[in-house]
Amino acid sequence: MIxxxxxxxxxxxxxxxxxxxGRASDDLRPFKIEAGVLERxxxxxxxxxxxxxxxxxxxxxxxxxxxxxxxxxxxVLRCRYNMAPFSVDDRKRPGPDRRSIEISKITSEAIMPAxxxxxxxxxxxxxxxxxxxxxxxxxxxxxxxxxxxxxxxGVPMRDLVVACAAGKSDGEVVLDLSEAEDKDxxxxxxxxxxxxxxxxxxxxxxGHLTSEEFEKALNMAIxxxxxxxxxxxxxxxxxxxx
Amino acid sequence: MVIIIPEIIKExxxxxxxxxxxxxxxxxxxxxxxxxxxxxxxxxEGSARVKIGKTQIMVGTKSQLGEPFSDTPNVGVLMTNSxxxxxxxxxxxPGPPDERSVELSRVTDRCMREAKVIDLEKxxxxxxxxxxxxxxxxxxxxxxxxxxxxxxxxxxxxxxxxKIPEAKVVDDEVVIDEExxxxxxxKEKALMCTFAKIGGELIVDPxxxxxxxxxxxxxxxxxxxxxxxxxxxxxxQPLTKDEIIKAVARSKVLTKxxxxxxxxxxx
Numbered sequence: 001m002i003x004x005x006x007x008x009x010x011x012x013x014x015x016x017x018x019x020x021x022g023r024a025s026d027d028l029r030p031f032k033i034e035a036g037v038l039e040r041x042x043x044x045x046x047x048x049x050x051x052x053x054x055x056x057x058x059x060x061x062x063x064x065x066x067x068x069x070x071x072x073x074x075x076v077l078r079c080r081y082n083m084a085p086f087s088v089d090d091r092k093r094p095g096p097d098r099r100s101i102e103i104s105k106i107t108s109e110a111i112m113p114a115x116x117x118x119x120x121x122x123x124x125x126x127x128x129x130x131x132x133x134x135x136x137x138x139x140x141x142x143x144x145x146x147x148x149x150x151x152x153x154g155v156p157m158r159d160l161v162v163a164c165a166a167g168k169s170d171g172e173v174v175l176d177l178s179e180a181e182d183k184d185x186x187x188x189x190x191x192x193x194x195x196x197x198x199x200x201x202x203x204x205x206x207g208h209l210t211s212e213e214f215e216k217a218l219n220m221a222i223x224x225x226x227x228x229x230x231x232x233x234x235x236x237x238x239x240x241x242x
Numbered sequence: 243m244v245i246i247i248p249e250i251i252k253e254x255x256x257x258x259x260x261x262x263x264x265x266x267x268x269x270x271x272x273x274x275x276x277x278x279x280x281x282x283x284x285x286x287e288g289s290a291r292v293k294i295g296k297t298q299i300m301v302g303t304k305s306q307l308g309e310p311f312s313d314t315p316n317v318g319v320l321m322t323n324s325x326x327x328x329x330x331x332x333x334x335x336p337g338p339p340d341e342r343s344v345e346l347s348r349v350t351d352r353c354m355r356e357a358k359v360i361d362l363e364k365x366x367x368x369x370x371x372x373x374x375x376x377x378x379x380x381x382x383x384x385x386x387x388x389x390x391x392x393x394x395x396x397x398x399x400x401x402x403x404x405k406i407p408e409a410k411v412v413d414d415e416v417v418i419d420e421e422x423x424x425x426x427x428x429k430e431k432a433l434m435c436t437f438a439k440i441g442g443e444l445i446v447d448p449x450x451x452x453x454x455x456x457x458x459x460x461x462x463x464x465x466x467x468x469x470x471x472x473x474x475x476x477x478x479q480p481l482t483k484d485e486i487i488k489a490v491a492r493s494k495v496l497t498k499x500x501x502x503x504x505x506x507x508x509x
Contacts, residue, residue: 038384039296040331051284055383057329080336082327085379086286086302094325094379095338128329130383132300133283 018170020181021050025174028164028224033145033235035152041128043153045235047145050178051135053087054142056149060125075120079108079127081142087134103139104129110143110163110192110202116156125155136179137165140190143202148232152239160232161201163192164224166217168209173216175224189214191221195229198222245333245454252455259441265451271492273447278395278503280403288404288426292396295449298384301396305406307416308375310366318365318373322351322397324380331385347380349434349474350393353463354378357432357471359401364427367409372416374406376426387450390461390474391500394434399504402428432471433500435493436461439481444489446496460489464497 023029029050038044041057048054064070069078081103083092096104107129115125127149129142140163147160167177169185182188187207193200209217258264268274274295283289286302293299308319324347326334339347354360365374378397382389405423409416438448438456448456458477465471470490475481 038298038329039386040384041329044329053283055329057383059328059332062332080328082336084283084300084302084381085323085377086283086289086304086381088285091304091306091377091379094323096336126328128327130327130329130381132381133285135285 018172019174021178025172026220026223028176028227029178031231033148033231035148035235035239043149045145045148045152047141049137049141051133052138052141053133054138054145055130055132056145057128058125058149058153061120061123064122064124070122073121074117075123075125077108077112077115077117077125079104079129081107081129083131083134087131106202107139107143107146111146111161113201114157114159114161114194119156136177136182140165143192144228144232148235151236159194159196160229161192161194162225162229162232163190163202164221164228165190166221166224168207168213173213173220175220189217189221191218191225193222193225195226247454255452255455256441259443259445264445266449270443270445271496276503278399280399280505287406288400290396290399290403292392294388294392294447296384296386297388297392299392299396300381300383301400302379303400303404304377306375307372310370310373315370316366317362319375320355320360320362321375322347322378324382324393326382330382346389346393349390349461350380350397353394353432353434353472354397357430357463357465359428359430359432361427361429367416368411387453388436388447391434391436391447394463395500395503398431398433401426402505430465431501431504432463432465433497434461434463435496437489444485460486462490462493464493466501468494
């Protein structure tokens, strides 16, 4: 079962750089992914990335009770991104706000292309993303963990969607912005891809970038995704063997 | 979502108990394995992750400055909130807290409050104006029965783990020293023991399966000295006076054992 590490253990890097936590510009924060961590859920995953702690549960494919959402030819994929009240500095009031509603929507759109939804008409696959502790880049962490949880649930997929953000902080294009870098940073570009084809399933950009910088950030994010993708597969292999 | 429990399972669980046995071979006074970790969320002022069997709850505490209630101007505020998030079980729905969630947080809250676990008067900064408000948030992530005992155990551990910044009054203004963190004024410990009635017997720490077939339930909150600080009966069937008195006697022994899971020395 999962052991919860504290951030102090995670935030250790040896390569010197301009970044506050000492990472090189194309370094990810330390991370770990684990599959199958919950008893009740059909599939689950736990991910730590820097100070982020994200738990994902998948239920389904199961019966969809809300008729108006039902699709006659495919399943619907519903994601719910939720933050624990104690996950951030100032207590977050429980329940969805505008930010988490948007993240829920783009998350399900990021994952949907990879899932064989057409195999399960009139049903639903529910993905619950719970942010237990947030330290910048939770939406990407949520997507990466959600794919592992879907695989753990045995949902047939074309690929394991993986997400990672790049951005600009302190005038430099960097990978995987921490909370501090995101707050004072100039731009944040979360990207999700299907690593087998390299197709992009999520792209947002927030902040000011030149087109060269954007291209650099995008490439950097895709490289980051590839590293995380390896860890996703390892988590599933660890749980189920080769 | 309606959960259908086959009659055959109901009958076999009842029969097991009648023969002095349980589905997972526990004795009637035996808890499942308990794992308790504290300080697992750095962003929270205090936190705990508790597991009783496969039931798993994350508890985090947060502090905020606020105004006291007008009828108690010189005491701080302790608030407990729970979310039965849909992650934890297939029949938990997203949305505003339902009655189960409200009961859970209120029972946990009462147990802590009535036991006077925290010296709330020490959380008053300016009488009638500024007090500390302590939020205890219960995040249920895996539901496999007996949420109440896990919730109280987790809350107690999280409160003992909580450190809040020091607040001083300078010229009628509250000055908060974020650098200096002080532990909460804990002056008592209280935990909860829940029994389910199955096959005419009371068995402690019901698993999910046992909860689904139980005829009634009794939760007893107890302080270290064995005095009762809260109680809650649940379920559709009645309990006799005799059963309740016996449950109280048993919970005295059980609470003492449960206390051993709490970190002994306050940080």
